[in-house]
Amino acid sequence: MSAEPGPADGWRLALGTLTRIPAGAIAQVTPAVARTAMLAGSYVVLPVALASAAIGAVAVRLGAPGLVGGLLVVGVLGQLTRAMHWDGLADTADGLGASWDRDRALEVMRTGDVGPMGAGTLVIVFGLQAAAYGDLLARPWGWLLVTALVAASRAALAVACVRGVRAARPEGLGQAVAGSVPVPGAVLTWLLWAGALSAVAVLSGATWWAGALAAFGGVASAGMLLWWCVRRLGGITGDVLGACIEAAATGLAVVAVVAL
Structure with a gap:
């Protein structure tokens, strides 16, 4: 008889989904497991965020232009997360731009081929993130600021999976986690990150x-x-x-540059 899924399974689901760190298989994604995974996403990604920010910061410290350091952050993140969010962003952009018909849009997203809308969106998003990260890395404690911004972007999962938001399809990851996060949990997650980012901004x-x-x-x-x-x-x-994560990452980075 298989063991009853517990909180640890939610953390493992988040770790295995959002990073390349081995986490083991999850036998069953229950509502409780889904809720834990979506709330834990911004925390399990901290090692990946730190590694990416550190590599970019070392490059800038050695004399590389800020944009090079920012591109290294983005590139290393893609490698350490299997670029899953990039794929989601490109597919979502293609689907939303393909047709006003819902079924047609979902079919385009399902195929996984990257069209002009998806490719153009990736270029713009990567450029904005890399430029912003490069500027931030040159600041005191810039590596810590970039680490916090990257990790906080994964809190977008709590927003996207909040109660009341349904799945667009009867199968897939969206169906497994849709509506799993209570509103107070999503609000608390972002308040915690707002506090953490405020502290790093002061540093x-x-x-x-x-x-x-x-x-x-x-x-x-x-x-x-x-x-x-x-x-x-x-x-x-x-x-x-995945698209919501990249949207949050871009919004966080660009506003941080302007505000700081």
């Missing part, structure tokens, strides 16, 4: 509200994309989850 020589403003930029970016996907697709899919 970096900025005012505390710069970090809070960056957190608002991240949750607002993810929320707007989520609203659009729910309106067009009827709910979320695994691709939409």
Whole structure:
């Protein structure tokens, strides 16, 4: 008889889904496991975020231009996360741009081929993130600031999987985790990251509200994309989850640069 799924399975699901760190198989994704995984996403990714930020910071410290350091952060993140969020972002962009018909949009997303909308979106998002990270790495404690911004972006999962948001399909990752996060849990997650980013902003020589403003930029970016996907697709899919993460990462990074 298989063991009853517990909280540890949620953390393992988050670790195995969001990183390349081996976490083992999950026998069953229950609502409790899904809820834990979506809330834990921003914490299990901390080692990956730290490694990416450290490599970018070393490059900048050795004299590389900030944009090179930022591109290294983005590139290493892609490798350590199997670029799953990139795939989700590209597929979501292609689906939303393909047709006003819901079924057609979902079919385009299902194929996985990257079209012009997806490719263009990836270039713009990568460019914004790399430029922002490169600028931030040059600041005092810049590596810690970039680490926190990357990790906080995964809190977009708590927003995308909040109660009331349905799955767009009857199968897949979206169906397994849709509506699994209570509203208070999503709010608390972002409040915690707003506090953490505010503390790091002060270390970096900025005012505390710069970090809070960056957190608002991240949750607002993810929320707007989520609203659009729910309106067009009827709910979320695994691709939409990845796209929301990248939207949050971009919003966090760009607002942080402006605010700091």
